[in-house]
Amino acid sequence: MDATHSTALENGTKVSTIGLRPLGFLTGSASVIGIPGQSVDLTFYPSTELMAGVWTVQGTAYTFQSYFCTTQALAPTEANVQEAYLMLNSNPTPINGDGVHANSGTNNAFYVRRVVGDWDVTQMDKIKWTSRPATTTDDQVLIPHTTLASDDLAVNVTAMVKTAIRQGETMIGFCLVPVATQPLNMRNFVSPYHERLDRAPRLVIITK
Numbered sequence: 001m002d003a004t005h006s007t008a009l010e011n012g013t014k015v016s017t018i019g020l021r022p023l024g025f026l027t028g029s030a031s032v033i034g035i036p037g038q039s040v041d042l043t044f045y046p047s048t049e050l051m052a053g054v055w056t057v058q059g060t061a062y063t064f065q066s067y068f069c070t071t072q073a074l075a076p077t078e079a080n081v082q083e084a085y086l087m088l089n090s091n092p093t094p095i096n097g098d099g100v101h102a103n104s105g106t107n108n109a110f111y112v113r114r115v116v117g118d119w120d121v122t123q124m125d126k127i128k129w130t131s132r133p134a135t136t137t138d139d140q141v142l143i144p145h146t147t148l149a150s151d152d153l154a155v156n157v158t159a160m161v162k163t164a165i166r167q168g169e170t171m172i173g174f175c176l177v178p179v180a181t182q183p184l185n186m187r188n189f190v191s192p193y194h195e196r197l198d199r200a201p202r203l204v205i206i207t208k
Contacts, residue, residue: 015206028121029068029191031096034129036063036181041129046193049091050201052110052176053186061183064096067133068192068201069121069173074165075207083206084161086112086174088189089199090150097186101149105185108178109145113137114160115173135175139163142179143187153189154204161205172203 031047034040042062051064075081090102098104119133120126127133139159157174164172178185190199 015204028124029066029193030124030127031191032065032067032127032129032132033057033062035060039130043128045125045127046191048191048194049094049096050088050176050189050191051096051186052178053097053105053108053188054178054180054183055097055186056183063178063181064186065132065178066176066189066191067115067124067127067173069115069171070203072171072203074161074169074172075205078162078165080207081158081162081165081205082208083156084158085204086153086155086157087202087204088153088155089201090152091188091190091194092150092196092199093194094188097188098184102188103146103149103151103186105180105183107145107180107182108185108187110143110179110187111137111177112141112143112155112157112160113175113177114139114157114164115175119173121171121173133173133175135177146187157203161203 029047029050030045031049031051033042050066053064054061094102113135115133116136117134141155190196192200
């Protein structure tokens with residue numbers, strides 16, 4: 001599947017939509033699952049789910065994080081960017097969590113963070129719990145807890161995108177990190193590998 005990148009004019013401004021779909025191994029996602037402070041790993045790739053949460057697997061609590069990226073051009077300069085939104089859509093067919101609802105628990109809040117440092121997006125299958133790409137809390141966005149079973153999001157990531165461009169990044173990667181440290185809390189979104197491509201994550205950039 002190819003990544004999509006469309007541009008349109010709305011009220012004199014330019015809106016670019018970057019579809020975060022698989023382009024070979026260049027654009028995709030990995031679900032990183034492990035136990036904090038331990039080397040136990042249940043990471044799998046490719047994953048149809050983008051998850052942030054803590055859930056029990058055979059009686060053991062595991063932390064779920066997700067990494068995903070796009071290698072599409074962001075914008076010529078930081079000054080060109082007016083707004084940027086990361087569109088995340090709840091998973092209608094969750095496998096993890098309670099297997100029924102995309103959102104579960106009493107504390108399913110999570111952070112959207114930007115991936116920094118060196119990471120090889122052509123080898124996302126090599127990402128493991130003990131070799132997770134570094135992220136930064138700078139410009140992170142806190143997504144509050146929801147009681148809704150399904151909740152599609154438009155996350156304002158303007159600051160992250162501007163920073164990535166200013167730092168000369170040729171791509172941008174995101175990570176979903178749960179706030180909770182106790183089970184049973186989960187947020188589950190459609191990943192670039194899900195069959196519902198109409199609900200695949202997208203990065204919408206509004207430029208001058």
